[in-house]
Amino acid sequence: METKSALETILDRRSVRSYADKKVEKDLIEALLTYAVRAPTAMHQEPCAFAVIQDQNLLREISDLAKPQFEKILHAPGHSKTHATHDFSDPNFNIFYGADTLIVITAKLPGHFLDADCWLAAENLMLAATGMGLGTCVIGSALMALNGPDMKSRLNIPDEYSAVAPIIVGYPSGITAPSSRKNPVVLSWIY
Numbered sequence: 001m002e003t004k005s006a007l008e009t010i011l012d013r014r015s016v017r018s019y020a021d022k023k024v025e026k027d028l029i030e031a032l033l034t035y036a037v038r039a040p041t042a043m044h045q046e047p048c049a050f051a052v053i054q055d056q057n058l059l060r061e062i063s064d065l066a067k068p069q070f071e072k073i074l075h076a077p078g079h080s081k082t083h084a085t086h087d088f089s090d091p092n093f094n095i096f097y098g099a100d101t102l103i104v105i106t107a108k109l110p111g112h113f114l115d116a117d118c119w120l121a122a123e124n125l126m127l128a129a130t131g132m133g134l135g136t137c138v139i140g141s142a143l144m145a146l147n148g149p150d151m152k153s154r155l156n157i158p159d160e161y162s163a164v165a166p167i168i169v170g171y172p173s174g175i176t177a178p179s180s181r182k183n184p185v186v187l188s189w190i191y
């Protein structure tokens with residue numbers, strides 16, 4: 001496998017929304033989880049636990065459950081719609097974009113820094129995937145559906161755990177252009 005530098009990998013990561021019809025191998029998923037748990041963890045609590053879903057019918061079911069729930073959030077008063085680019089009322093829209101795999105990072109919430117731990121693990125996982133030539137995207141719109149009691153039980157997520165970071169993983173189809181970024185806002189630099 002060709003290896004990129006860490007700096008190249010950070011710049012090469014994209015939110016990929018178009019995937020080839022190709023399975024992500026089990027050993028790659030296992031490797032991604034190993035990289036995920038190398039992330040910093042507050043007070044060395046290591047709270048993250050993972051659910052991996054590769055069943056396309058179940059992913060479609062979660063997508064169909066999530067869309068109306070997320071639409072309500074988008075239409076709630078005061079919600080900014082600037083970046084909501086997809087039509088959640090479109091029956092053909094799949095919030096997982098046909099990716100082979102969904103990895104859900106969970107933790108026993110609430111707790112100090114537990115969600116921070118999950119998101120740090122998420123970024124490690126996404127950078128590792130980029131390094132392996134895989135595409136990823138955080139799918140925040142799936143969170144409500146994933147945290148419903150029935151879905152949690154089907155995914156073997158214990159009651160006391162919450163889904164925090166849902167990330168799709170798959171082989172990209174085509175090339176995703178980098179998105180723009182504002183320049184860093186430096187509020188102070190005191191010396």
Ligand SMILES: Cc1cc2nc3c(=O)[nH]c(=O)nc-3n(C[C@H](O)[C@H](O)[C@H](O)COP(=O)(O)O)c2cc1C
Pocket residue numbers: 013014015016017137138139140141142178179
């Ligand atoms: C917490 C969070 C939730 C997100 N949820 C979604 C989502 O539901 N669907 C989606 O297509 N992208 C989602 N994204 C991806 C962002 O849209 C993306 O990171 C942003 O547009 C910047 O693009 P880039 O990741 O390619 O640099 C999410 C990102 C984050 C951090």
